[in-house]
């Protein structure tokens with residue numbers, strides 16, 4: 270395909286993907302299968318790699334992340350981000366309505382909206398393209414988090430132009446709330462517990478924390494979402510808020526289907542009543558309702574106080590609370606040994622669900638609550654999904670009841686628990702012998718995308734661990750027919766009481782042994798992924814394998830080398846360093862090496878690395894991911910040449926920040942392509 274054809278196909282694919290993305294994430298009405306979508310995306314990724322000069326900053330391929338933001342710069346808001354006046358009762362709302370009437374007379378209507386409980390964001394669009402995303406900050410200035418926001422699939426990167434009038438809205442700001450849906454939040458917290466980390470207290474904190482992660486690839490995996498609740502600009506398409514929001518949805522924004530025009534205060538009360546009752550049916554948190562005057566002209570007439578608009582107000586829901594009895598405390602052991610205490614409660618109804626358990630977070634929380642056995646506890650579910658204990662009814666405490674003493678030993682393996690200075694969680698240090706911990710590591714190792722030994726499966730892995738046949742991933746390579754054949758166990762499903770017999774018959778055993786043997790030819794990048802280093806997912810493993818070529822280079826590299834690798838930031842670097850610091854991990858790797866697993870990239874790929882052969886580059890400016898010397902080294906290590914001045918022999922000018930204007934002029938006059946550091950990375954990968 271020549272460059273012109275590639276250009277038009279890239280444009281076409283971008284439009285098709287953006288439309289399908291919108292159908293899926295905004296309209297919840299997908300028109301193609303995930304597989305078909307992935308194929309389109311793959312085609313675009315490959316074309317952009319081949320023609321890096323054609324790749325756009327707002328390409329849908331940016332949604333998977335890859336950019337590292339070292340610092341989030343402070344940016345001044347063009348329009349201040351104000352807050353809303355709060356009300357907690359109907360009398361205050363009636364007063365608000367009376368104030369409006371007094372100021373503008375009887376003819377007005379309201380728009381009622383959900384008050385999303387997340388992180389406020391300002392999205393600046395120029396010529397229908399997202400150019401900047403800024404958090405609220407202090408209302409006057411906030412942090413620029415554009416790279417991370419681009420990974421949120423419900424935020425359009427390019428607006429659909431069909432209903433977009435450039436004369437009116439060539440520059441405007443969309444304001445909204447970024448949030449983490451409950452499903453993603455639960456998944457993330459389970460993952461955190463597995464990894465010895467303190468879970469987030471609520472989805473709001475999880476969303477805020479995610480937006481400030483340096484590696485956008487991790488942000489992308491957090492499945493954040495965003496509702497837009499206003500459009501601000503010099504000239505807006507319609508004279509009322511409701512129609513502007515409706516149009517914004519056609520441009521590509523996700524707006525709430527529950528936004529409603531209310532003609533009077535009674536309709537507002539109805540809306541509030543409904544959502545007070547039904548908010549638990551939503552897959553995200555709301556903490557109230559927002560009431561806004563619909564007409565923009567009337568909004569302007571009413572104006573603002575120094576902090577908030579006079580034309581809008583929020584009604585905050587009361588936090589729902591109940592009391593019940595503490596029956597027990599259970600200690601859950603995560604896959605990496607983290608202990609999380611959970612309160613077992615006498616079942617009680619709260620916000621439409623029966624609560625049987627509550628989060629206790631950690632030992633400090635239990636201490637802070639001063640929990641005693643059989644205490645009557647106050648449980649709250651302030652719109653949050655997992656109820657929490659917020660206090661104790663002292664008067665109902667039984668006489669002489671004992672104070673709760675935090676577990677000292679692991680409930681799974683009996684090892685004494687430890688708690689590192691400065692950390693909030695206890696954990697079981699018996700990494701290599703504590704069953705849930707062994708199981709977690711092995712399950713990941715044998716999974717399809719890692720070593721693909723799935724014929725073993727979870728139930729069978731558990732049997733092998735319980736029988737002491739495997740203690741770590743390396744032991745899988747010492748399995749034999751005799752060790753496996755004939756093992757069996759009856760497993761009872763805790764939920765329905767049904768039993769299932771798992772046995773190691775001849776055919777199964779042979780399949781397992783064959784899969785173990787086959788796994789010895791699994792390429793290095795997948796072996797690296799299989800080791801289960803925190804934050805080293807499939808893509809990061811690929812990047813590391815390509816860069817370091819073999820495991821020893823990775824084991825012995827230092828922090829600075831790591832963060833100079835494109836797409837690797839502090840979090841990933843820290844995790845890799847600490848993984849290889851652990852003697853036991855090194856022992857396991859040595860054992861696996863002896864068994865013949867692949868710990869270096871394939872010869873062919875090694876040779877292919879001289880893939881900038883014959884090309885001459887000129888480097889100018891300051892780079893995000895490379896030092897000046899670093900970028901020269903990368904070019905030379907890949908067979909390219911670096912020259913200090915541009916001539917007709919130069920193949921590419923690599924442009925960093927603040928590149929000298931003379932260099933650009935000269936390159937342009939000689940028709941030499943000017944590429945970014947990322948495009949250089951793509952060029953290396955592609956060739």
Ligand code: IVH
Pocket residue numbers: 350351352353354382383384385386388389390405445446498499559577578583
């Ligand atoms: S309108 C001029 N609408 O609540 C104020 N805000 O206290 C415009 N919020 O920081 C805000 N849902 O992040 C508005 N439907 C909604 C909202 C909403 C949540 C947040 C917003 C703002 C805070 C105001």
